[in-house]
Amino acid sequence: MPAVIEVRNLHKRYDDxxxxxxxxxxxxxxxxxxxxxxxxxxxxxxxxxxxxxxxxDRGEITVLGLDPLRERAExxxxxxxxLQAGQLPGRLQVAEAxxxxxxxxxxxxxxRALMDELGLAGKAKTGFAQxxxxxxxxxxxxxxxxxxxxxxxxxxxxTGLDPQARRDTxxxxxxxxxxxxxxxxxxxFMEEAERLCDRLALIDAGRVVLVDTPAGLTERAQIGxxxxxxxxxxxxxxxxxxxxxxxxVTRRGELxxxxxxxxxxxxxxxxxxxxxxxxERLRVEQASLEDAFVELTGxxxxxxxxxxxxx
Ligand SMILES: Nc1ncnc2c1ncn2[C@@H]1O[C@H](COP(=O)(O)OP(=O)(O)OP(=O)(O)O)[C@@H](O)[C@H]1O
Numbered sequence: 001m002p003a004v005i006e007v008r009n010l011h012k013r014y015d016d017x018x019x020x021x022x023x024x025x026x027x028x029x030x031x032x033x034x035x036x037x038x039x040x041x042x043x044x045x046x047x048x049x050x051x052x053x054x055x056x057d058r059g060e061i062t063v064l065g066l067d068p069l070r071e072r073a074e075x076x077x078x079x080x081x082x083l084q085a086g087q088l089p090g091r092l093q094v095a096e097a098x099x100x101x102x103x104x105x106x107x108x109x110x111x112r113a114l115m116d117e118l119g120l121a122g123k124a125k126t127g128f129a130q131x132x133x134x135x136x137x138x139x140x141x142x143x144x145x146x147x148x149x150x151x152x153x154x155x156x157x158x159t160g161l162d163p164q165a166r167r168d169t170x171x172x173x174x175x176x177x178x179x180x181x182x183x184x185x186x187x188x189f190m191e192e193a194e195r196l197c198d199r200l201a202l203i204d205a206g207r208v209v210l211v212d213t214p215a216g217l218t219e220r221a222q223i224g225x226x227x228x229x230x231x232x233x234x235x236x237x238x239x240x241x242x243x244x245x246x247x248x249v250t251r252r253g254e255l256x257x258x259x260x261x262x263x264x265x266x267x268x269x270x271x272x273x274x275x276x277x278x279x280e281r282l283r284v285e286q287a288s289l290e291d292a293f294v295e296l297t298g299x300x301x302x303x304x305x306x307x308x309x310x311x
Contacts (some may be wrong), residue, residue, distance in 0.1 A: 002028070002029050003026045003028055003029070004028065004029050004063065004150065004182050005025075005026065005050060005061075005062070005063050005064075005184065006026050006060070006061065006062045007023060007024055007026070007046070007059065007060075008024050008059055008061075009022050009024055009059040010022070010056050010058070010059035010061065011058040012042075012045050012046075012049060013057060018206050019045040019206055020042040020046055020049070021205070021206035022059075022206075023042070023059075023203070023206070023208050027184060028182075030177070030180055030182055031182060031198040031199060032183045032196050033184050033185070033197065033198065033199055033200075033201070034185045034186075034187060034193045034196070034197035035184065035186045036187055036188070036193050036200050036201070036202050036203070037188075037204050038204060039188070041204050041205060041206065042205075042207075043155075043203055044155060046203070047153050047155060047184065047186055049061060050068060050153065050184070051075075051079065051081055052068030063079065066078075077105055077106060078147075078149055078150055079153065080145050080151070080152035081152075082140050082141060082143075082152070082153065082155060082157070083144070088128040090128050091127045091129065092127065093124065093125050093128075094115065094125070095111075095112075097139065098111035098114065098142060098143065098146055101146045101147070102147070105146070105147035105148065107148055108146055108148055109145060109146050109148045111142075111146050114142050114145060115142065117172075117175070118141065119138065119168075120135065120139060133165070134161055134165030134168070137157070137158070137161055137165070137169060138172070141172065141173075145176060145181070149181065150180075150181065150182060151181070151184070152183050152184070153183075154185050156186060156187065156188070157169060157173070157185060157186075157187065157192065158170070158189065159188070166192070174196065190288070190290045191289075193214065193289060198213065199211060199212065199213055200212065200213070200214060200217065202217070202293070214289050217292045217293075218287050218288070218292040220292065224260065224261040224262045224264065224286070224287055225259070225262060225264050225265060225284060225285070225286060226257060226259050226284070226285045226286075227257070227258040227260070227264060227268055227282070227283070227284050228256070228281075228282070228285075229255065229256060229279035229280060229281060229282040229283070230255055230256070230281050231256060231272070231278075231279065231280070232278035232279075232280055233275075235272075235275070237251075237256065239271050240258055240271060243264070245263040246260040246267065246268065247259050247261070255281070259287070265284055
């Protein structure tokens with residue numbers, strides 16, 4: 001697959017604050033590429049450099065073969081960028097906004113069809129200020145797509161949406177991808193990253209910590225399963241932590257929590273049976289991307305993501 005975005009050794013500082021510190025990444029045609037990281041990690045600065053909105057201090061960027069700074073006008077015609085919430089005049093109606101934006105592009109999409117697809121047809125004559133949060137978000141996605149872009153950059157796609165609106169938006173993004181649009185998705189929200197992204201770059205403190213598929217990241221953290229139970233009799237945890245399939249054993253109140261690979265459950269139940277211990281309230285969970293991030297970056301980010309996801 002050809003690369004549509006190449007970032008090489010990107011550096012950007014604001015006064016004495018290093019925002020982006022030697023970031024390199026490649027986005028392939030047709031993929032949903034996630035940029036994930038905690039607050040202040042440098043995600044927005046990175047995508048603003050990709051969009052040609054900020055000048056890097058050092059490094060090279062190519063988007064669809066263009067230099068975002070020198071060939072910005074050409075790039076703007078081919079790139080879809082999601083507006084941040086609240087950037088439209090309150091009285092501008094949905095249909096007017098779509099028609100206006102489509103007039104900026106040489107080969108726009110059919111804005112009426114797009115309005116329909118995004119479930120906004122019933123709101124065609126509603127002013128921006130009167131839309132719900134979810135509708136505003138859908139309009140901002142429609143505006144990012146109205147130019148028929150080959151690449152769309154969506155920053156904080158579902159921040160502030162309720163769970164249902166968030167799921168609807170995810171479905172929509174999957175439809176957009178199935179049309180062959182390459183998508184860069186900036187997010188704090190791990191469930192979103194796990195559900196949508198083909199590959200993810202984890203950025204922390206201006207640096208790319210790693211790039212992998214969501215499943216690959218989970219695998220790297222080497223936590224395939226989490227097994228939780230209450231032992232019917234006192235249990236020597238060393239019996240479990242000595243097992244080759246087990247990577248960690250912790251206590252949560254009266255519960256024992258065991259992390260391990262895909263064979264850990266069989267190994268743990270065998271040890272318990274040999275010691276005549278019954279595993280009460282047994283629960284087995286597959287490790288999620290969130291577990292992997294806790295393992296790879298420490299708990300700070302997971303707590304932050306959880307907080308945002310709960311809103
Ligand atoms: N215009 C600016 N002037 C000075 N410092 C800035 C500016 N924009 C961003 N920063 C700082 O640069 C760092 C990276 O910010 P950036 O917005 O790129 O991070 P982010 O990962 O997108 O964060 P968030 O998820 O909170 O939006 C942060 O420490 C931020 O405070």
